[in-house]
Amino acid sequence: MAPQLTGVPGSGAAAGGAAAVKPQFHHYHHRLPPRHHHSSPASLLSKLAFWSVCSLSLLLAFLLLSPAAPAPRAAPESPRRSLHASPSSTTSWGGAAWEKKVRASARIRRSGGHSVLVTGAAGFVGCHAAAALRRRGDGVLGLDNFNDYYDTALKRGRAALLARSGVYVVHGDIADAELLAKLFDVVPFTHVLHLAAQAGVRHALVDPMSYVRANVAGLVALLEAARAANPQPAVVWASSSSVYGLNSHVPFSEHDRTDRPASLYAATKKAGEEIAHVYNHIYGLSLTALRFFTVYGPWGRPDMAYFFFTKDILAGRPITIYESAGGGSHQTTISRDFTYVDDIVKGCVAALDTAGRSTGSGGKKRGTAPFRTYNLGNTSPVPVTQLVDLLEKLLKVKAVRKVVKMPRNGDVPYTHANVSLAQRELGYRPSTDLQTGLKKFVRWYLEYYHPELAEKHKLRTSSNGKGSRGRNGSSSSAR
């Protein structure tokens, strides 16, 4: 059963025309050369045999005596491949220079600051969140497997952006228990912001197992590492508005039903919420799930509608707009509670700041730890037709619209967040409307992919003016 990967962008998400990436997206099919930092002195071999026997018997003893046994570490020479990791994530790590880089990146630079492991840091939300934390002086270490679900050049561009602000993104998999144990060994993280996941609803029709690997097995591996760490970090992680599934009570509130998911993606996020509860209950991990509602902005995801609509409108290709079947009580076209990435990041940061401590140590719970769930949305759903109107205006190009009945592919017709809980407990107040946020996205998009058009559109700001964060990546090194 070989793990299925969408090797070629567009092969997988073709179902939704999603990740179909055209040539100017700069495909990079090569991988970074593997770096092996470890020499293997012969004496280590006997140590390896000795410790294998030791850890094996220790493991047996622990399994019999305690449910909270730490996972045994494999010896340093063993190839660092996780059974759960996808092949694209296979990489090597370790060594004194590597550890120094990890420590430097995670070093706290303000009093009372956090030291945060940000998973999915080369991803859309992850790169913005990591940059925001770093800007205010928190220690930040990124972790990402740079998988090719979508254009990896974009991920490397984000990581390059972070590198310039002093954030190192470790190339590795959240399901690599050995790597995680090492990271927690090197850095006493106070917090984990867990954003790594297999995202997207429609891709599950093509590669269902990728969702199970990242969102279920990966989450468990991460929580295992967190509960075994000393000190235990507080964990804040991204769930999704998709857990509301077929719920028709609007706006969606945290106490609404979430037991009728409409996609495998939603089901794995829901499973994640239940799994997180277990780790809170047994090990005293402080856990906060954030249910994001359709996040958009500069450095966004190419598999999302606002992004590929922009690409297709500029290319003169028709775009497909779904009409909700059955003429439901709401809109005729699909509506989304589009939320600007800066608002989401503010919610993430507030969740970290208010997280409250994990209580466990040595894998044992010492008391009750916080368990929280919040919606992070914009609270104003916009029909996708209106999204297209706005894009036409910003791009100065008329879209060729193809309106079709929504297929049963996992998309839900309508999302609308009730954020009063996040407002009360996190001080969360979304402040960017769709027009303002889309303008920032379009400015970034044009500068990143079509600098010549950006000039023409006069969306470009003066060279050292208050440009969008996207401007930082528009240099050739980030392409």
Ligand SMILES: NC(=O)c1ccc[n+]([C@@H]2O[C@H](COP(=O)([O-])OP(=O)(O)OC[C@H]3O[C@@H](n4cnc5c(N)ncnc54)[C@H](O)[C@@H]3O)[C@@H](O)[C@H]2O)c1
């Ligand atoms: N963007 C949205 O609209 C939205 C909405 C709801 C929830 N979310 C959730 O928010 C989080 C961030 O989403 P995003 O839009 O930034 O997605 P993204 O795909 O841009 O970022 C996720 C990152 O995680 C990395 N990753 C995936 N599997 C990994 C693994 N096994 N090990 C290490 N890294 C891995 C990917 O390479 C990617 O860079 C995800 O958990 C997603 O499910 C996003």
Ligand SMILES: *[C@@H]1O[C@H](CO)[C@@H](O)[C@H](O)[C@H]1NC(C)=O
């Ligand atoms: C929003 O959620 C809060 C609980 O956090 C609830 O009291 C309130 O009634 C909800 N509002 C609506 C309009 O559903």
Ligand SMILES: *[C@@H]1O[C@H](CO)[C@@H](O)[C@H](O)[C@H]1NC(C)=O
């Ligand atoms: C981009 O650069 C500007 C100015 O150099 C800076 O203020 C901003 O924080 C940077 N954004 C990111 C995401 O690094």
